[in-house]
Amino acid sequence: MNPVEIKNLYFKYEDGENNILNGVNLNLGRSEIISVTGLSGCGKTTLCYCICGIIPHIYRGLIKGTVNIFGKPVKEMSFGLVSTRVGVVFQDYDMQLFSPTVEDEIAFGPENLCLGHDEIKRRVDTSLGLVNMEKYRFEHPENLSGGEKQLVAIASILSMEPDVLIFDESLSRLDEESRDRIKKTILLLKKSGKSIMLVDHGVENFGISDRIFFLEKGKLTEIDKQEKLEGLIELYKI
Amino acid sequence: MSFIKFDNVSFSYRDCKPVIKKAKFDICRGDFVALVGPNGSGKTTLGKLVMGILKADRGKIYIDGSDVKNMSLGQVGKKIGYLFQNPEVQIFALTVEEELSFAMRIKNIPDDTINDRVKKVLEYLGLSHQLHSPTYNLSYGEKQRLAIAGILVNEPDFIILDEPTTGLDVIRENMLIKILKSFLTRGIGLMVISHDIFFIKKFTGRILKIYGGEIFEQVSG
Amino acid sequence: MNRFLAKTDVRTKLAVVICLSGIAVFIQHIYVLGAILIITILCAVLSGVSLLKSIRSTKRLWYLFFAIVVIQSMFLRRGEAILSVRNFTILTSGGILMGMEFLLRVSIVLFSATIIVTSNYREIIQGLIQLKIPYDIAFMVSVAIRFLPLLHDEIKDALTAIQLRGIEINKIPFKKRLRVYSYIFMPVLSGAIRKAQTLSMAMETRAFRAYPVRTSYLVLKFSAKDYIIIVLSFIFTAAVFVSYYVFNFPGRVLCDYFQ
Numbered sequence: 001m002n003p004v005e006i007k008n009l010y011f012k013y014e015d016g017e018n019n020i021l022n023g024v025n026l027n028l029g030r031s032e033i034i035s036v037t038g039l040s041g042c043g044k045t046t047l048c049y050c051i052c053g054i055i056p057h058i059y060r061g062l063i064k065g066t067v068n069i070f071g072k073p074v075k076e077m078s079f080g081l082v083s084t085r086v087g088v089v090f091q092d093y094d095m096q097l098f099s100p101t102v103e104d105e106i107a108f109g110p111e112n113l114c115l116g117h118d119e120i121k122r123r124v125d126t127s128l129g130l131v132n133m134e135k136y137r138f139e140h141p142e143n144l145s146g147g148e149k150q151l152v153a154i155a156s157i158l159s160m161e162p163d164v165l166i167f168d169e170s171l172s173r174l175d176e177e178s179r180d181r182i183k184k185t186i187l188l189l190k191k192s193g194k195s196i197m198l199v200d201h202g203v204e205n206f207g208i209s210d211r212i213f214f215l216e217k218g219k220l221t222e223i224d225k226q227e228k229l230e231g232l233i234e235l236y237k238i
Numbered sequence: 239m240s241f242i243k244f245d246n247v248s249f250s251y252r253d254c255k256p257v258i259k260k261a262k263f264d265i266c267r268g269d270f271v272a273l274v275g276p277n278g279s280g281k282t283t284l285g286k287l288v289m290g291i292l293k294a295d296r297g298k299i300y301i302d303g304s305d306v307k308n309m310s311l312g313q314v315g316k317k318i319g320y321l322f323q324n325p326e327v328q329i330f331a332l333t334v335e336e337e338l339s340f341a342m343r344i345k346n347i348p349d350d351t352i353n354d355r356v357k358k359v360l361e362y363l364g365l366s367h368q369l370h371s372p373t374y375n376l377s378y379g380e381k382q383r384l385a386i387a388g389i390l391v392n393e394p395d396f397i398i399l400d401e402p403t404t405g406l407d408v409i410r411e412n413m414l415i416k417i418l419k420s421f422l423t424r425g426i427g428l429m430v431i432s433h434d435i436f437f438i439k440k441f442t443g444r445i446l447k448i449y450g451g452e453i454f455e456q457v458s459g
Numbered sequence: 460m461n462r463f464l465a466k467t468d469v470r471t472k473l474a475v476v477i478c479l480s481g482i483a484v485f486i487q488h489i490y491v492l493g494a495i496l497i498i499t500i501l502c503a504v505l506s507g508v509s510l511l512k513s514i515r516s517t518k519r520l521w522y523l524f525f526a527i528v529v530i531q532s533m534f535l536r537r538g539e540a541i542l543s544v545r546n547f548t549i550l551t552s553g554g555i556l557m558g559m560e561f562l563l564r565v566s567i568v569l570f571s572a573t574i575i576v577t578s579n580y581r582e583i584i585q586g587l588i589q590l591k592i593p594y595d596i597a598f599m600v601s602v603a604i605r606f607l608p609l610l611h612d613e614i615k616d617a618l619t620a621i622q623l624r625g626i627e628i629n630k631i632p633f634k635k636r637l638r639v640y641s642y643i644f645m646p647v648l649s650g651a652i653r654k655a656q657t658l659s660m661a662m663e664t665r666a667f668r669a670y671p672v673r674t675s676y677l678v679l680k681f682s683a684k685d686y687i688i689i690v691l692s693f694i695f696t697a698a699v700f701v702s703y704y705v706f707n708f709p710g711r712v713l714c715d716y717f718q
Contacts, residue, residue, distance in 0.1 A: 040407045041377060052664060080669025088664050095657035098605050100579035107676035109665035120676045146277035160665060173404055175276040175433035201407035291619050311619060312627030320623050326649060327613075328620040330642040340642065341624040344635055374649070392625045 001071045003164050003195040004028035004051060004086075009065035010218075011046060016061065020046045022218030023065070028164065033186065033196045035205045038215035044199045047215065048168045050074070051197070053082035069164065084113065087157035091169040093149040097141040102133065102152050105141060109160040120159075127155040130192075131185055147178020154185065164195045172200065183208050240264035240300070241396060241427060242288055242318075247297035249287060257283050259451035260297070265429065267395060270422055270443030273431045279448050281431045282323075285398050288429070290314045302395070319389030319397040323404055325382040334360070334368050334376075334384060338391050359387045363417060379410040386417070396427040403437050415440050464688075465507040469578040469586035471685040475502055476571040478696040483567040489556060490709050491699070492563040499570045506577045513573045524565050528558035580604045585677050594673065606654075613650045617643040 004027065011021040020043040028034060038044050049055040050067050057079040067074045069085045077085075090096055099105040106127050110120040128134045131151040136144065141152055150170060157165065167186070171179045187208055190196055198205040206212055212223045242265040250256040257280040265271050273281050286292040287299060290306040299306040301317055322328055331337040338356045360366045363383045368376065376384060382402070389397060399418075403411055418428060419441070432438055438445065445456040464472065479499050483492060504510065514521070531554070538553035575583065580601050587597040621643060622628055628636060702708045 038407075039409060040379065040405070054660060054664065058660060058663060078669065079663060080666045083664050083666045083669065090657065090661065092657055095654055096661040098658060098662075100581045104581045104677065108662075108667075111673050111675055112666040112669055114670055114672060114674050116674065117676065117678070120674070124676070156665065169405075173277075173401075176435070177276055289623065310627050310629065311622035312625055312630070315623035316625040320620075322616070322620060326653070327616050327646050328623075330617075330621060330645050332645070341621075341626055344626055344631065344639060373645075388624065 002027045002029050003070055004197075005066075005068040005071075006051070007066045007068075009047075009050060009063070009067060011043075011050060011055065011061055011063050013046075013059065013061040019218055021050070024215075024218070024220045026213070026220055028195045028197060030163075030195055031190055031193050032211070033190050033198065033209050035198045035200065035209035035212045036215055036220070037200055037203070037205075037212065040201060042215045043218055044201070044215055045168055048088060048166045048197070048199055051164070052086040052088045052166055053077065053079050054088075057082075080113070083109075083162070084160055085162055086164040086166065087160055087162035088166045088168060089150070089153050089157055089170045091172060093146065093153050093170075093173070096153045096156070097149060100140055101138050102128075102141060102144075102155075103137050105152055106156045106159045109156060113160070123159040123161065127158040130158055130188065131155045145178065147174050147181055150174060150178065150182060151185065154182070158189075163193070164197070165189065166197045166199065168199050169201070171198075171204065172202070179204065239266070241267045241269075241302055242429075243298075243300040244287075245298045245300070247287065247294045247299055249283060249292065249294050249296075256451050258287065258294075258448075261453050262297075263446060263453060263455070265396075265427065267427055268422070268425045269427045270441050271427075271429045272438040272441070272443065272445045273429060273448060274433060274435065274438060274445060275448035277433065280451060281433075281448055282400055284448065285320070285400055285429070285431050288398060289318060289320050291320075315394075316392060317395055319392060319394040321382075321385055321389060321397065321399040321402060323401040325378075325385035328385045328388060329373050329381060332372055332374075334365065334371050334373060337373055337384060338387055341388075342391065355391050355393075359390045362390070362420075363387050364413075378405050379413070382406070382410075382414075383417075394426065396429070397421065398429045398431065400431045401433070402430065403432060403434050411437065462505065462507040464502060464505040464574070465577055467688060468679050468681055468685045469575070469582045470590060470679065471681070471688050472506065472574050472578060473586065473590075474689045475692050476574055478692040480568055480571050482696060482699050483564045486699070486703055487560060488703065488709060489560055489563070491703065492560055492567070496563050496567050496570070499567050499574075503570045503574050506574045508570075508573045508577060513570070517569060520569070524562060528562050531561060532558040581677060582679065585675060585679050588675065589679055602658075606651075609654060610647070610651060613647045613654075614643065617646045617650075620646070 006024055006026040009021050009024040010019050012019045024047065026034075036044055036047065046055070049059060050063070051069075051074070053074050055061065056063060056075055063075070069077070069082065074082055097105055099108060103124055106124045107120050110123050115123070128137060131154055133148065133151050133155060136148065136152070141149055144152065153170075154165075171182060174182070183205075186196055186198075198209060213220045214223055215221075244261045244263050247258060247261045248256060249258040261284070273284060275281050283292065287294055288301070288306075290299075290301075290309055290311060293307060301309065301314060306314065329337060331340055335356065338359065339352045342352045342355070356369075357366070360369060363386060365380065365383055365387060368380065368384075373381070373384065386397075402414060406414060415437070418430075421428060422441075428443075430438065430441075447454045447456055464475075479495055479502070482495050486492070500510065503513075532550055533554065535551070535554040535557050538551050538556070540551050541555065542550040578586070583604070584597045584601045587600065588594055621639060626639060628639060631639070
């Protein structure tokens with residue numbers, strides 16, 4: 001059973017005229033990194049929302065088809081449950097962090113899950129270790145650099161212990177050095193068994209991806225990694 | 239004759255270590271200058287110092303010969319336009335037409351001139367069909383072009399753009415590059431603050447690197 | 460000795476502030492108010508508050524208060540006339556006295572607030588929760604604390620951006636200036652809404668409100684110092700009230716003398 005299985009997904013926003021997603025099929029396995037790319041407005045973020053439960057719990061619309069997380073349909077799971085399976089890291093790191101210290105930020109998720117003190121401590125320690133930010137444990141997130149903030153955002157999602165991680169354009173605001181640091185972290189997460197989806201409108205994430213997909217007119221096409229760059233340039237010329 | 243002149247400028251935010259240390263450089267009219275450096279290195283701070291949004295602790299900054307300290311934001315805005323990283327911060331009106339004309343109306347510029355300039359600028363940026371559209375319906379790329387239009391309508395001599403490629407896909411980025419290159423041809427100088435080296439390399443001009451608060455110069459081909 | 464109060468439990472600070480503000484609200488004697496203001500400022504300093512910084516950042520509020528004091532003085536007429544034009548009395552001694560009391564009261568409240576803010580907002584929320592205030596309310600307080608500086612920044616940015624359109628705000632007539640200010644509503648409002656949406660989405664994807672209750676990693680514990688300070692504060696407050704209402708010390712409201 002794959003962590004994420006999407007079959008024939010169609011989606012139109014409540015106040016939308018057209019379908020944003022027009023029959024998307026996607027399987028994401030364990031220990032795998034996939035890249036989903038496409039032009040602005042093509043529906044990449046909508047796809048992320050469908051997987052992590054934001055659709056249909058926060059945003060509503062007309063959904064046809066299925067999105068299954070470990071075999072269970074997302075729309076039948078409570079939002080709280082989905083958040084323990086799928087984690088999302090957004091583009092704007094400033095608005096994802098709202099606690100006075102890094103430690104508080106990472107503890108926020110587990111606190112919402114009503115976990116005990118020792119369990120929360122364990123998760124905070126593990127997450128900080130995974131992103132290599134232990135020395136910033138008591139820092140105010142505002143004092144960190146963009147890359148460090150994004151790592152804290154990642155850690156705060158990791159403490160929910162999701163099996164699937166989605167990065168929605170999370171690297172686009174960062175400079176090269178920070179991006180490399182995060183990519184290294186993503187590779188470590190892949191090694192530990194997580195399924196990872198990188199969503200972007202550029203080609204920077206292709207190096208660490210196992211498979212690459214192009215989203216256009218609501219349909220997902222897999223791009224051959226060998227010819228990835230040429231293929232994409234051709235596609236962009238459309 | 240420099241248009242923007244930094245003379246031993248130092249700046250630090252309150253209670254913090256210095257962000258800019260003894261910056262010294264000249265930018266001439268019509269120049270293209272890229273300001274590059276890692277996140278948090280002080281690029282945006284430098285841009286804000288040029289505009290007079292932040293005031294230098296030490297040293298002097300001159301815009302077209304005048305000390306920025308003695309200029310109001312409105313006066314600086316007449317000479318240099320500033321594109322914020324998020325274009326939505328500088329979109330004030332409900333329709334595109336009002337967005338481009340309200341500032342001119344406040345300055346008592348005659349209606350004919352206003353309509354003329356608005357039409358020209360919209361055509362230039364490919365937004366003519368949006369003249370009567372509500373601003374909140376525009377896509378991100380269109381909003382950015384609208385913000386640029388708002389700057390252009392003032393006929394500035396120089397424009398500073400703060401991380402303009404954030405949120406732009408390849409197609410919109412290429413459109414932006416075309417627009418910016420046409421500005422340079424018209425003699426409007428540009429300072430692009432960006433960490434995106436690939437974008438910068440598409441232009442010919444100077445590259446100023448900021449690292450550890452200090453500015454280093456590098457010429458690109 | 461410095462910052463003695465800084466590291467105390469936020470609930471202790473809350474107790475001290477409630478005592479001081481309580482006295483300020485209920486007792487209408489200028490000497491008492493003056494003494495309480497001095498004590499409040501002392502507590503603020505002991506909590507590590509930088510007085511100059513607080514005064515500077517609330518500069519505009521002080522102008523407003525001063526204006527209120529002057530207006531209030533003009534409308535309250537008691538005691539001897541201090542300033543009159545022809546036969547019309549503008550300022551009276553009683554009026555000025557009431558105005559001063561208002562100013563003292565408001566200063567006490569402001570400086571008290573600075574004492575609370577020396578704790579970080581996570582501690583403030585936890586303090587409220589451990590005082591049995593429902594999480595929803597405590598959380599709304601934390602969101603407000605988080606959002607107010609953001610809103611302030613948005614307004615500043617919008618004002619900057621609009622001036623950079625070549626509008627010299629200090630040189631245009633008042634009516635036009637109001638129009639300019641009205642234009643900043645759009646970016647500030649849309650910015651605030653956008654930030655609120657992003658923030659709420661970030662929180663909900665971390666199971667916020669997924670369950671009716673939540674646990675807390677941070678647990679506030681009183682130390683001996685906290686208990687002592689709280690008890691002393693209550694004793695002090697009680698003493699002040701008893702001395703004022705029962706023993707009539709330091710004396711009836713000065714205004715009475717002017718009747």
